[in-house]
Amino acid sequence: MKDTPQRSGAAVKLGLAVVLSALGCSDGLTSLRSFTPEVRSVFGALPSGIIHEVGAGPTSAAPDGGGRPYAATGAMLIPGTVARIRASGNVTLSRDGRCDPQQPPTYSSPITPHGLADGSGRVLVNLPGGDPGNWAGNQPGEYVMHFNGGFDTAISIVAGRKGIVAYCGLPNEPASIPEFALSGSTTLTIDILGVNVAASANTVQAGQSIRFTPTSVNFSRTGQILYFFDTLTSHPQIEVTSCTNLLECDYLPAQSGQMMACLYNEQGYPVCGKSEQINVIKCPTGDTLLDNPVFRSALRKALKDSKADSVPTSVRREVGGYAFFDTTGLRVVRTETASTPCSVNYFAPANAVLIFHTHPFNPPEGLSVPDRFPSNCLGGLAGLQYDVNSWGGPSPDDWRSSVNFGKPAYIIDKKRIYVTNPLVSDSTQWRNSTKRFDWNTRRCKW
Amino acid sequence: MVVINVAVHRRTSMRFVALVATVAIIAGSGSIQAQSVCRPADAQTANMIRYMKVLVAATVPADSESVGVRTAYKIPAASPTQVTLVATESKCKSALAAFKAKVPGQSPVPTRIYVLAVGSVYVVWNPRQGVESEWAPHLILNSKFQFLEGFGG
Numbered sequence: 001m002k003d004t005p006q007r008s009g010a011a012v013k014l015g016l017a018v019v020l021s022a023l024g025c026s027d028g029l030t031s032l033r034s035f036t037p038e039v040r041s042v043f044g045a046l047p048s049g050i051i052h053e054v055g056a057g058p059t060s061a062a063p064d065g066g067g068r069p070y071a072a073t074g075a076m077l078i079p080g081t082v083a084r085i086r087a088s089g090n091v092t093l094s095r096d097g098r099c100d101p102q103q104p105p106t107y108s109s110p111i112t113p114h115g116l117a118d119g120s121g122r123v124l125v126n127l128p129g130g131d132p133g134n135w136a137g138n139q140p141g142e143y144v145m146h147f148n149g150g151f152d153t154a155i156s157i158v159a160g161r162k163g164i165v166a167y168c169g170l171p172n173e174p175a176s177i178p179e180f181a182l183s184g185s186t187t188l189t190i191d192i193l194g195v196n197v198a199a200s201a202n203t204v205q206a207g208q209s210i211r212f213t214p215t216s217v218n219f220s221r222t223g224q225i226l227y228f229f230d231t232l233t234s235h236p237q238i239e240v241t242s243c244t245n246l247l248e249c250d251y252l253p254a255q256s257g258q259m260m261a262c263l264y265n266e267q268g269y270p271v272c273g274k275s276e277q278i279n280v281i282k283c284p285t286g287d288t289l290l291d292n293p294v295f296r297s298a299l300r301k302a303l304k305d306s307k308a309d310s311v312p313t314s315v316r317r318e319v320g321g322y323a324f325f326d327t328t329g330l331r332v333v334r335t336e337t338a339s340t341p342c343s344v345n346y347f348a349p350a351n352a353v354l355i356f357h358t359h360p361f362n363p364p365e366g367l368s369v370p371d372r373f374p375s376n377c378l379g380g381l382a383g384l385q386y387d388v389n390s391w392g393g394p395s396p397d398d399w400r401s402s403v404n405f406g407k408p409a410y411i412i413d414k415k416r417i418y419v420t421n422p423l424v425s426d427s428t429q430w431r432n433s434t435k436r437f438d439w440n441t442r443r444c445k446w
Numbered sequence: 447m448v449v450i451n452v453a454v455h456r457r458t459s460m461r462f463v464a465l466v467a468t469v470a471i472i473a474g475s476g477s478i479q480a481q482s483v484c485r486p487a488d489a490q491t492a493n494m495i496r497y498m499k500v501l502v503a504a505t506v507p508a509d510s511e512s513v514g515v516r517t518a519y520k521i522p523a524a525s526p527t528q529v530t531l532v533a534t535e536s537k538c539k540s541a542l543a544a545f546k547a548k549v550p551g552q553s554p555v556p557t558r559i560y561v562l563a564v565g566s567v568y569v570v571w572n573p574r575q576g577v578e579s580e581w582a583p584h585l586i587l588n589s590k591f592q593f594l595e596g597f598g599g
Contacts, residue, residue: 340579342579342580342581342598343579343580373579373581373598376579377579377581377598378549378579378581378582378583378596378598379549379550379551379552379579379583380548380549380550380551381548381549381583381585381596382596383583383584383595383596383597383598384518384519384595384596384597384598385581385597385598385599395580395581395599396580396582397580398580426489427489427490427493428489428492428493430493431493431496431497
């Protein structure tokens with residue numbers, strides 16, 4: 001039985017060949033040799049656990065002109081992606097002798113976004129590679145720039161930005177007079193660095209640990225492994241444990257949430273995998289349906305939708321539905337059509353494995369203050385509900401529905417969940433046949 | 447997804463069926479013996495007797511949960527042997543009158559009633575009528591058939 005949404009296991013293979021036009025020193029007057037550097041992001045078969053998005057970038061020439069040749073990456077990577085940038089190829093820079101002698105032609109290091117000149121950009125990647133020695137210096141003539149294997153790791157790549165490969169002048173101070181023409185090609189290869197994390201389980205009972213086995217992708221792992229955990233994806237992640245140079249790491253999660261592992265790469269940057277949902281089943285019942293986190297979540301939501309804490313109690317509503325299995329696991333469907341604080345009409349198809357509904361009242365048991373039924377529940381009488389601990393929670397109608405349909409009925413009230421046995425048609429056996437599970441009591445709280 | 451619209455769980459339909467069956471049983475039994483206001487022992491009374499025996503005998507701390515319920519229901523502690531089904535016509539008539547006064551909305555108007563003696567009080571109920579609730583009203587009456595508390599079951 002599948003009890004959790006499947007993780008994305010499909011390797012995503014994205015290739016991008018973005019052909020960008022290049023700018024010569026485009027003053028519109030000088031005859032310039034345009035070039036078309038090929039900027040290509042190469043993504044191999046990326047394993048799951050890597051978040052990335054690649055699309056075609058702008059192909060137009062960098063608009064600020066002014067004599068700076070650009071090659072711009074068109075790769076769009078979502079923020080947070082960690083990548084390794086490598087450059088290769090040859091670029092020939094032809095100088096007409098009018099370049100500012102104080103600003104020799106160079107290649108960009110770091111690669112900067114196009115928007116940097118107008119202050120809107122951010123530094124995207126560092127590319128200290130290349131081979132500056134191949135530049136002949138600030139001398140008239142033709143220069144060839146080689147990019148061979150220079151690389152670095154980006155910490156943050158912002159979608160839609162461009163990177164400058166070569167220019168004449170400072171990135172922030174484009175030359176006013178074009179003096180160079182650029183030819184050749186440059187290939188930028190972007191390797192997405194990722195982490196695959198295999199978890200021994202996504203769903204465990206409280207008190208059980210999970211063994212994580214991370215695998216680095218496109219980089220060599222160095223140093224410790226960090227594990228981050230959060231109960232809500234929107235919350236800041238909290239480092240919960242680390243394992244130094246271990247291939248495996250055991251972790252004992254206290255509650256459900258998102259788990260993520262990060263490894264350090266060669267440059268010392270942490271590279272993280274995609275967050276994985278970890279479900280911790282509190283107070284396991286042994287009932288595989290009731291221990292399913294999808295169903296538990298649906299039950300809690302149903303009770304919430306019942307307005308079970310609302311006053312006056314007449315605004316409360318029973319809600320109900322059914323659950324079935326498909327290829328993704330357990331699916332829960334709500335089908336209530338009409339309801340009152342103490343009744344609900346709902347239906348279920350033949351492939352349902354269970355039916356469920358709510359009793360949005362606090363039963364009169366122990367020292368707790370019981371809720372009183374509103375008068376429309378009992379024909380004008382505002383009375384208490386059956387003591388569910390002694391009686392069993394499901395009403396006689398609930399039992400009949402379960403027996404007639406042939407599937408167990410799950411009823412959640414503000415303290416417990418009750419499960420009928422559809423095989424028990426003798427009403428005198430209903431009380432003893434009802435299974436009861438605390439979910440919101442001192443003994444157990446989900 | 448194809449939804450089988452058999453309404454396997456439509457209580458409205460089931461209630462209608464249950465109502466027809468009840469009427470048929472009442473009509474059939476009337477031809478055999480005189481109609482008593484006191485409803486006879488059946489599965490419902492068996493369940494309620496068992497339930498009330500648990501409540502009246504509960505002690506603290508062994509079963510403080512049931513003691514709390516018993517207090518909420520305003521039922522005194524008693525011996526389980528003091529939980530019995532009432533078959534005395536006069537008592538059932540008094541209980542029925544109290545029931546109809548406290549639960550006036552029942553249709554058809556009940557003519558028979560379940561009456562359970564629980565120590566010094568009575569637990570009185572009628573099979574649920576109507577479709578507004580899955581719960582049947584139950585009354586706790588004192589020895590003079592005055593209302594003490596009510597609950598749904």
